[in-house]
Amino acid sequence: MDRFAFVLRRPLQLVPVLIGISLVTFILVQLMPGDPVRVMLGPRASEEAIRIVRARYGLDQPILLQYGYYIVNVLRADFGRSLAFRAPVIDVILARLVPTVCLLVYGLVLSVAFTVALSIAAARRPGAWVDQTVRLFCVAGLGLPSFWLGLMLIMLFSLRLKLFPVSGFGDSLPDVLWHLFLPALTIAIAVTPILTRNLRATLVTQSAADYAVAGRSKGLSENYVFFRHVFPNSLLPTISLLGIVVSFLIGGTVVVETVFNVPGMGQLMVRAVLLRDYFIVQGVTLFFAVGVVLTSFVVDIVTVALDPRVKL
Amino acid sequence: MHRRSFLQSAASIAAVSASPLFGRRARAQGKNVLRMGFADEVLTLDPIKTVYGPDILIQGIMFSRLLRASADRKQLFPGLAASHEISEDGKTYTFKLADAKFSDGSPITAEDVAFSYTRMRFQKDSAYAGPFTALEKTEAVDSKTVVMHLNKKFTPFIQNVEIWNSGIVPKAAVEQLGDDKFAQTPVSSGPFRLVEWKKGDRVILEKNPNYYRPGLPYLDGIEILYVPDDNTRVSMLRAGEIDMLLGAPYQLISQLAAEGFQATPEPSSIINELLINHSTEPFNNIQVRQAVSLGIDRQAIADAVTLGLGKPASSLMAPVLNYFNTDLPVPVRDVAKAKELLAQAGKPNLSFDLLISAGLAAEERTAVLIQSQLAEVGVTANITKVDSTQEWNSLVDGTYQATLNWWYNETPDPDIALRWAIWGAGENKSYYTRYNSDKVNELLEQGAAAPEGDGRKAIYYEAQKIAYEEVAQIGLFYPPYRNVYSPKVKDMKLNPGLQFSTIDEVKLEG
Numbered sequence: 106m107d108r109f110a111f112v113l114r115r116p117l118q119l120v121p122v123l124i125g126i127s128l129v130t131f132i133l134v135q136l137m138p139g140d141p142v143r144v145m146l147g148p149r150a151s152e153e154a155i156r157i158v159r160a161r162y163g164l165d166q167p168i169l170l171q172y173g174y175y176i177v178n179v180l181r182a183d184f185g186r187s188l189a190f191r192a193p194v195i196d197v198i199l200a201r202l203v204p205t206v207c208l209l210v211y212g213l214v215l216s217v218a219f220t221v222a223l224s225i226a227a228a229r230r231p232g233a234w235v236d237q238t239v240r241l242f243c244v245a246g247l248g249l250p251s252f253w254l255g256l257m258l259i260m261l262f263s264l265r266l267k268l269f270p271v272s273g274f275g276d277s278l279p280d281v282l283w284h285l286f287l288p289a290l291t292i293a294i295a296v297t298p299i300l301t302r303n304l305r306a307t308l309v310t311q312s313a314a315d316y317a318v319a320g321r322s323k324g325l326s327e328n329y330v331f332f333r334h335v336f337p338n339s340l341l342p343t344i345s346l347l348g349i350v351v352s353f354l355i356g357g358t359v360v361v362e363t364v365f366n367v368p369g370m371g372q373l374m375v376r377a378v379l380l381r382d383y384f385i386v387q388g389v390t391l392f393f394a395v396g397v398v399l400t401s402f403v404v405d406i407v408t409v410a411l412d413p414r415v416k417l
Numbered sequence: 418m419h420r421r422s423f424l425q426s427a428a429s430i431a432a433v434s435a436s437p438l439f440g441r442r443a444r445a446q447g448k449n450v451l452r453m454g455f456a457d458e459v460l461t462l463d464p465i466k467t468v469y470g471p472d473i474l475i476q477g478i479m480f481s482r483l484l485r486a487s488a489d490r491k492q493l494f495p496g497l498a499a500s501h502e503i504s505e506d507g508k509t510y511t512f513k514l515a516d517a518k519f520s521d522g523s524p525i526t527a528e529d530v531a532f533s534y535t536r537m538r539f540q541k542d543s544a545y546a547g548p549f550t551a552l553e554k555t556e557a558v559d560s561k562t563v564v565m566h567l568n569k570k571f572t573p574f575i576q577n578v579e580i581w582n583s584g585i586v587p588k589a590a591v592e593q594l595g596d597d598k599f600a601q602t603p604v605s606s607g608p609f610r611l612v613e614w615k616k617g618d619r620v621i622l623e624k625n626p627n628y629y630r631p632g633l634p635y636l637d638g639i640e641i642l643y644v645p646d647d648n649t650r651v652s653m654l655r656a657g658e659i660d661m662l663l664g665a666p667y668q669l670i671s672q673l674a675a676e677g678f679q680a681t682p683e684p685s686s687i688i689n690e691l692l693i694n695h696s697t698e699p700f701n702n703i704q705v706r707q708a709v710s711l712g713i714d715r716q717a718i719a720d721a722v723t724l725g726l727g728k729p730a731s732s733l734m735a736p737v738l739n740y741f742n743t744d745l746p747v748p749v750r751d752v753a754k755a756k757e758l759l760a761q762a763g764k765p766n767l768s769f770d771l772l773i774s775a776g777l778a779a780e781e782r783t784a785v786l787i788q789s790q791l792a793e794v795g796v797t798a799n800i801t802k803v804d805s806t807q808e809w810n811s812l813v814d815g816t817y818q819a820t821l822n823w824w825y826n827e828t829p830d831p832d833i834a835l836r837w838a839i840w841g842a843g844e845n846k847s848y849y850t851r852y853n854s855d856k857v858n859e860l861l862e863q864g865a866a867a868p869e870g871d872g873r874k875a876i877y878y879e880a881q882k883i884a885y886e887e888v889a890q891i892g893l894f895y896p897p898y899r900n901v902y903s904p905k906v907k908d909m910k911l912n913p914g915l916q917f918s919t920i921d922e923v924k925l926e927g
Binding site: 139 | 544643804
């Protein structure tokens, strides 16, 4: 079990990372021009009402003092109150967490399914027409911006074929799967090419590796060699890459959530920045940071579990 | 788990999720639920805490007022007050309440009305007490009679009791829950009451069974969905996921109408304008103001920005308001005259900074048109894009030269409008332009005290004429609302004061 020991110590590294992130976001947010209270009360609100609300949230205090209060509160697991929603930040974020997590997981499941299918199809016969088609798809998928692709999917599948809804999240699991299909597909179309290129290349290289040749020479069938030996040995680089892609996606669901109107964290972040909702911006950033660190933690564990050679 | 079986199960999950056969909309939606798509998010349900567009709309739906407006807001009918009387000196208003209940079943008493008005008028964080400054005291004489004492004769007052923030709230519930909690889970007095507020997603309202107008509302409920993306909002309307939307892009309106949607632009009280700072160079000079005004082609801007749906501006308030001065012509562009005025002012090579909000396409288009039109007059407008709240701060602090902005007015009476736009004695210093004409200030006080009729009309005509001649601001155009409704929606209208005042009579058919 001691090859896991180092991995299990990883969460400790989270502490300095989070302190650094909180300081940077706090400063950046304070540097943003603009006034949250004026946005949320509306421009015609009286100056006195604006002054009072500003004081209530401590926004009239010196910045260093505000940061001090913030850190002390965060240590007590109090992330402050959202200026715009007049509700605890943690409640606002938790309400948005589920749609984003569902969307991410759904998108990744589709991406992994597509990646495995396409990579295998392409790598079995490198250079054949299937391989070329997959390559074409990868180039196209990498080039399509998500907001455009999302709109096209809405026009085709929602408005013309009426198979999927344009927007929303859903209530039960099948309902959620139905509502999030198009957004998850949009994510999958963006992610699959990245993973497929990687997995296909590894599969092709590994197919010519000594152990594969040895297997074939002792009479194993091509299928057996491929699925029993080549494929498992090719997964590791793609899993590392998947970890990076997930980290990237955690902050990158903004566009997809906006186009499909999924009430998730990405949309919340955009809204909070526009409304200058300082505490939400800080809270969401911390959540994203934790998500990224957790992802790399999970990838480490999976890597160690899959490959006995890995020693960290 | 064996690796292969893991892959197999992952594949089968993916296959299942790809199937559209699962789950045809599980959400239980009564068929009579109106779904509205808003571009901005509801932030509070307490009517005194905000002047923010989406909040105003939903609060107007949830809280009834003493008087009720017609769909076009031109007429006022008895609301929670069955009748009212105004004293001879115009300083005492007596309202007799109808039999009515809050959404929790408790009766709406004079005590609640006095509480609501005192709170809205005097609570320090009340965001929009301005229209009610004449109100000194509200008292409950008996359970059905409310008396309001004004400190002066104030003709517009009777219209102001229809403004959304004078909605009646229950004293008991507000005191028991406290302001913050009430703003999240209010007890309402209007046709609809809160079921659930899913922050960042939607607000779900249902029919208030205790609503005071018998047999109403017709709808079983309303869902207000927050859909920030313009294209997504339109797609949702087309797919039938919402029944109406606020703010369609101009370029899609005729197309949506052709597809069978109700997309006739509704008149608003909005005016888009160029605000100029009278307290600094160069707009403290009247010849410069006149020259810039003459250098701008309002019709061209209205055509380009609203695609012909808006009208060029003459006065500094919208034409739907009472006593709008119809004698003032839209200024006709005159490049030669503008150059001459600039020469007289000794500023032939004038240049100024034009502040605009980044990211608002219509504002950017307007700014570029102004820039190119003024270039022909020899004036250089340097467009500076800033964040919208920064623009507001510059406006409030007076650290700008010129900026684009817009506003709307709650009532048909011009009092609030002109006090907002050209009343130098007000808190906002003539919409932060620092325009201050003693004559105009005096006229506005006279107008507020004058009885309705030709005398009052002459006063407001005069005030508008002075502001027009002195170029207090440069009005650009009057845009319509751009709401689009599904053909199922019957009798729904947004009045010029930004209220769905007959939402209780709206029906869904088919």
